[in-house]
Amino acid sequence: MLSLFSAPAFASTPDFTNTATFAKTATVTKNSDFNIPSLANQAYWLKLVHYLPNTLSGYESTVDSEDFFLAANGKTHPQQELAATINALYHADASFAKAARCQYPARFTWLESKAGRTAQLDCPELERWQKVLDPDGMTLVFPTAFMNNPSSMFGHTLLRIDAQDQTRNKELVAFAVNFAAEPSQDDNAAMYAAKGLFGAYPGQFTVMPYYRKVREYNDIESRDIWEYPLNLSEQEVNRVLLHLWEMQSATFDYYFLDENCSYQLLALLQLARDDLSLVDDFPFQAIPSDTVKTLASNDLIETPSFRASFGTRLLNMSQQASPAVFEAAKKAKSGHFPDHQQYTDEQLAAIYEFAYEWLNFDFYDQALPRDPYAQRLTKLLSMRSQVSAASPFESVANINVSPDKGHGSTRIGFGARTAKNGLDALSLEWRAAYHDLMDPQDGFVPGAQISFVDVAISQDKNGNTQLDKLYLIDAMTIAPKKRVFSSLSWNIRAGFDRLPGTERQDSRWFAQGGVGQSWGESDGLHAYALWSTALTHGDASDNQFNLATGIESGLLWQLADNHRLGVQAQYLPLLNRSSLTQSQVDMTWHWRVTDDWSIRSKARYQHWENEEMSGHITSYFYF
Numbered sequence: 001m002l003s004l005f006s007a008p009a010f011a012s013t014p015d016f017t018n019t020a021t022f023a024k025t026a027t028v029t030k031n032s033d034f035n036i037p038s039l040a041n042q043a044y045w046l047k048l049v050h051y052l053p054n055t056l057s058g059y060e061s062t063v064d065s066e067d068f069f070l071a072a073n074g075k076t077h078p079q080q081e082l083a084a085t086i087n088a089l090y091h092a093d094a095s096f097a098k099a100a101r102c103q104y105p106a107r108f109t110w111l112e113s114k115a116g117r118t119a120q121l122d123c124p125e126l127e128r129w130q131k132v133l134d135p136d137g138m139t140l141v142f143p144t145a146f147m148n149n150p151s152s153m154f155g156h157t158l159l160r161i162d163a164q165d166q167t168r169n170k171e172l173v174a175f176a177v178n179f180a181a182e183p184s185q186d187d188n189a190a191m192y193a194a195k196g197l198f199g200a201y202p203g204q205f206t207v208m209p210y211y212r213k214v215r216e217y218n219d220i221e222s223r224d225i226w227e228y229p230l231n232l233s234e235q236e237v238n239r240v241l242l243h244l245w246e247m248q249s250a251t252f253d254y255y256f257l258d259e260n261c262s263y264q265l266l267a268l269l270q271l272a273r274d275d276l277s278l279v280d281d282f283p284f285q286a287i288p289s290d291t292v293k294t295l296a297s298n299d300l301i302e303t304p305s306f307r308a309s310f311g312t313r314l315l316n317m318s319q320q321a322s323p324a325v326f327e328a329a330k331k332a333k334s335g336h337f338p339d340h341q342q343y344t345d346e347q348l349a350a351i352y353e354f355a356y357e358w359l360n361f362d363f364y365d366q367a368l369p370r371d372p373y374a375q376r377l378t379k380l381l382s383m384r385s386q387v388s389a390a391s392p393f394e395s396v397a398n399i400n401v402s403p404d405k406g407h408g409s410t411r412i413g414f415g416a417r418t419a420k421n422g423l424d425a426l427s428l429e430w431r432a433a434y435h436d437l438m439d440p441q442d443g444f445v446p447g448a449q450i451s452f453v454d455v456a457i458s459q460d461k462n463g464n465t466q467l468d469k470l471y472l473i474d475a476m477t478i479a480p481k482k483r484v485f486s487s488l489s490w491n492i493r494a495g496f497d498r499l500p501g502t503e504r505q506d507s508r509w510f511a512q513g514g515v516g517q518s519w520g521e522s523d524g525l526h527a528y529a530l531w532s533t534a535l536t537h538g539d540a541s542d543n544q545f546n547l548a549t550g551i552e553s554g555l556l557w558q559l560a561d562n563h564r565l566g567v568q569a570q571y572l573p574l575l576n577r578s579s580l581t582q583s584q585v586d587m588t589w590h591w592r593v594t595d596d597w598s599i600r601s602k603a604r605y606q607h608w609e610n611e612e613m614s615g616h617i618t619s620y621f622y623f
Contacts, residue, residue, distance in 0.1 A: 033115040034086055040079035044274050048107055048243065050267055051078055062259055062267070064202070065251040086111065102126055106242040106271065126245060133175055134163040135237050140301060141176070142226040142292060142403055143217035145445045147477040153450050154434060155288040155403065157262045160210050160227070172211040177244060179205050179264040181254035203254030203264070205247045214307070220364045222311035226402050228292065228301040236272035243271045258284060262291040269300070287409040287434055289443065296404050306398040310361045311485065316396045317354050318484045326483070329354035335376055337383065345389035352384035353391060358484060365485070406443020407596055408622035409434035415618030421610070422505065423460035427468070429618065430455050437476065437556060438566055438590045438600065446522030449476040471495035478518040478528040489518045489528050491552070499540045499582065500612035508538035514552050529553040534572055534582070540608060548572035548582055562592040583607040596622040
């Protein structure tokens with residue numbers, strides 16, 4: 001990976017391996033300028049070394065690389081790390097002090113400000129790096145969710161460093177700051193997800209050309225991108241970049257849910273101002289869309305711009321193309337070019353532009369061989385250049401709602417249930433993250449669902465309390481089939497729930513998955529059908545393993561801005577017990593009352609060893 005954090009940019013950076021030991025015995029100047037016990041407890045120092053309070057007492061840094069710390073126990077002792085920092089930065093050996101200041105310019109700048117001085121840095125490598133970046137501002141970049149990558153199922157955030165006199169056309173040659181895990185190349189998707197949940201991968205910051213990230217997200221993964229300019233002054237941008245320079249030796253344990261890309265970017269951005277404490281809002285999980293909301297609540301972001309993905313641009317063109325242009329473009333992308341005598345110049349322009357975009361999309365989406373398709377793409381551009389007509393296509397109109405305007409990722413629900421064969425009960429629900437198909441769709445990828453740790457508990461009128469549901473994961477993507485591309489629909493669900501037994505609701509643990517196809521419009525009438533297979537075990541199956549396979553389908557309708565209707569059903573006959581079939585039908589109405597408050601009513605039919613009909617009404621609060 002190309003990075004400005006690599007040789008030759010750091011070719012002259014000193015080795016600080018023995019600095020902690022050396023600093024303890026060295027002669028220190030200007031130490032009297034600093035009240036170390038007082039400074040070590042100041043919020044900005046704690047942010048500089050990424051300290052967080054321990055559960056019982058003390059602090060611990062989220063940085064896991066020993067090279068980042070100057071004190072032997074600097075990871076857990078802010079005061080000793082500060083003392084070692086002062087010893088290095090104000091060392092009696094001028095050359096040693098200079099090297100330390102160039103390694104830790106943010107620490108030095110802060111300490112000088114506390115002594116009432118302006119920091120004077122003489123660091124050629126740092127100056128060259130800053131000159132290359134030419135910073136004037138920063139932009140938070142939010143690529144939307146990508147369901148085929150576990151680490152990107154909730155979306156992603158990175159920073160763009162905006163240069164002086166930068167225009168929209170020059171944004172792609174700016175530099176981007178990215179924080180990401182560094183997985184083993186041998187790990188498959190399941191191993192990648194498991195290790196990411198438990199922090200088994202190292203993560204670190206990298207700086208690279210922004211066009212590389214646009215190519216990765218916009219083109220290869222076909223993810224729309226939202227770009228939020230940040231309300232930061234030139235001095236505040238410089239503060240962030242000085243600390244970013246210090247992070248060259250810092251690695252972190254990467255966790256998908258909390259200490260992830262978005263969390264670490266907040267930890268970096270909060271160095272811009274003394275009073276920012278951005279990571280305090282995320283003690284347990286850091287969902288990218290929620291981190292954008294935190295930036296908005298601190299008045300740090302402006303109105304975003306929208307960068308449409310390959311897929312979005314292609315779909316936009318397909319909707320504008322006439323049937324004749326569509327069929328001719330389909331042939332042209334296969335190498336059968338149109339007869340110029342049969343089309344007007346405007347039609348020819350549309351055919352070549354549409355065919356080029358379509359073939360380019362297929363090239364990235366299907367990982368086609370480069371040489372033959374690159375030649376065909378070049379041929380399409382050449383033929384388009386021979387047609388003098390202007391482009392007949394209108395640009396993508398951004399009618400989507402930005403991610404910061406969507407509902408909160410955590411949901412709590414209070415409800416009531418009545419059942420034909422059971423007792424009436426009150427229910428309490430809680431979902432850690434982050435969105436289901438019946439939730440308000442604004443700000444989220446249409447047709448995508450990720451429910452992570454979804455719990456429901458009920459208490460009947462006799463005072464009996466039971467766990468009704470614990471879904472560890474319930475993910476689904478049902479992007480509708482289109483004329484220009486057809487995405488595979490799929491779902492995966494695993495956890496605990498209950499089925500109607502002969503005398504009561506019996507419990508089971510299960511894992512279920514399916515694949516299929518979807519049709520319609522995500523923001524209108526939307527249908528899907530999946531061939532699904534489930535493995536169950538528990539009281540509901542006499543503590544035996546049962547394997548079932550069948551159909552799961554649904555019909556969703558966005559009736560109005562605030563009303564969403566759904567009928568979802570599954571029919572799964574057991575393969576090893578022919579007398580049993582798991583059947584379920586849910587009819588749901590979801591009413592969004594406010595942005596973060598909704599009411600959902602549901603009628604449910606279930607069949608297992610017995611039949612059950614029930615009604616549910618739940619008030620959901622998102623935060």
